[in-house]
């Protein structure tokens with residue numbers, strides 16, 4: 001067992017943790033970041049990379065007038081009908097500081113394109129990172145290195161050291177199983193993400209279809225929430241989160257994934273986006289849509305059927321198409337359809353997937369771009385052979401549809417991208433105990449420190465990760481102004 005001293009320990013090297021580390025180090029702190037994974041990534045690195053902000057330079061360049069007050073109101077519209085109590089103080093902080101967080105990221109070398117529209121936002125606010133969300137990790141880790149922040153991967157924090165009612169450090173386990181402790185003079189920032197990968201925590205708040213659904217990020221096991229609960233913290237709005245979504249199994253790495261997410265590549269892509277005609281840019285966007293995004297409900301409106309691995313039809317809930325798939329034996333299936341449906345999926349408004357307001361991918365884009373998940377056959381028997389289903393079950397699932405050739409897209413799974421239950425925090429990102437008083441020396445940011453904030457719509461989770469992470473880093477160093 002070793003025991004080392006720093007000023008601040010940050011738990012988790014996703015967007016919020018790295019932002020906290022940078023701000024704490026800029027304020028003069030000796031900062032240690034402990035990351036369970038073998039590299040800097042987190043859900044931040046799995047994300048699409050949309051960040052919604054108001055009053056940005058991108059909006060001004062596009063002639064869009066905007067202000068945080070309007071953003072605050074529109075965010076309320078996204079949340080309407082959720083039936084949960086929102087944290088309006090944190091919402092105010094988010095909308096006030098998202099534009100500054102975006103500028104801060106750009107100063108660190110992250111490039112964005114946009115803004116794109118997404119109703120009910122009254123104006124376009126969604127900015128998208130290029131070349132990919134890996135740029136967050138690359139650029140923030142580079143700044144950490146410049147500032148002397150010590151990032152240790154393969155170390156999982158398992159508990160907090162509390163002395164006389166104050167958090168004094170952490171206990172952690174390395175990949176070799178060795179237990180280590182670190183003492184933190186100023187305290188600990190919990191930035192370990194959500195609990196979409198914890199069956200036990202999901203079972204507390206959600207139904208079986210969410211428990212069984214696969215997480216996108218297998219390391220999002222709610223460790224921060226559990227570690228903090230053990231010292232008296234509480235989770236707010238635990239039952240909020242995105243329902244499982246249908247997604248195709250991951251694509252084998254292609255040229256887009258192999259592009260280095262360095263500042264130069266980002267700048268060139270952002271420039272190309274702004275200056276080149278759409279037909280030049282579209283192949284990049286389509287590659288992204290067909291690898292990163294899942295199938296939309298439009299497929300089922302055109303007559304497609306979701307089947308399990310045997311070929312048995314899986315019911316479709318139009319509001320949540322992935323609802324029943326996680327409850328099938330293999331938790332996996334295919335989307336099958338006939339030629340009549342396929343013909344509809346070749347043009348607007350029947351796209352297969354979309355980044356709303358940015359672009360749409362059609363069936364032919366999948367035929368060209370995702371041969372690993374696109375199947376076509378002249379008979380149902382042949383299609384069943386291609387997807388490993390039983391021909392009679394598949395034929396029964398396709399029912400009255402008689403127009404061959406036959407198509408399948410898949411495998412698909414129901415994935416949970418995120419859960420919204422974070423620790424209760426105050427506006428200085430101090431974790432609150434059962435008595436609503438701060439637990440001394442304990443801070444939380446990002447999903448772990450979501451504090452009951454409701455953040456529907458694309459781009460607000462990343463916004464919160466960077467806004468709250470930066471603030472938590474300043475707060476723990478005693479320099480947060482408001």
Ligand SMILES: Cc1cc2nc3c(=O)[nH]c(=O)nc-3n(C[C@H](O)[C@H](O)[C@H](O)COP(=O)(O)OP(=O)(O)OC[C@H]3O[C@@H](n4cnc5c(N)ncnc54)[C@H](O)[C@@H]3O)c2cc1C
Pocket residue numbers: 011012013014015016017034035036037040041042043044045046047048049050051155156157158191192193194216217219220221223224416417418445446447448458459460461462463465
């Ligand atoms: C597929 C997908 C797409 C998304 N797209 C978008 C989008 O476009 N826009 C948007 O706003 N949001 C999006 N989100 C949500 C967004 O990515 C997250 O809400 C956000 O990145 C959370 O940041 P974070 O820093 O709180 O957590 P993370 O980025 O998950 O970082 C937490 C880190 O803590 C580490 N960790 C966990 N436990 C421990 C432990 N015990 N010890 C040490 N380290 C630990 C994890 O390994 C991880 O690296 C998406 C999410 C997914 C999965």
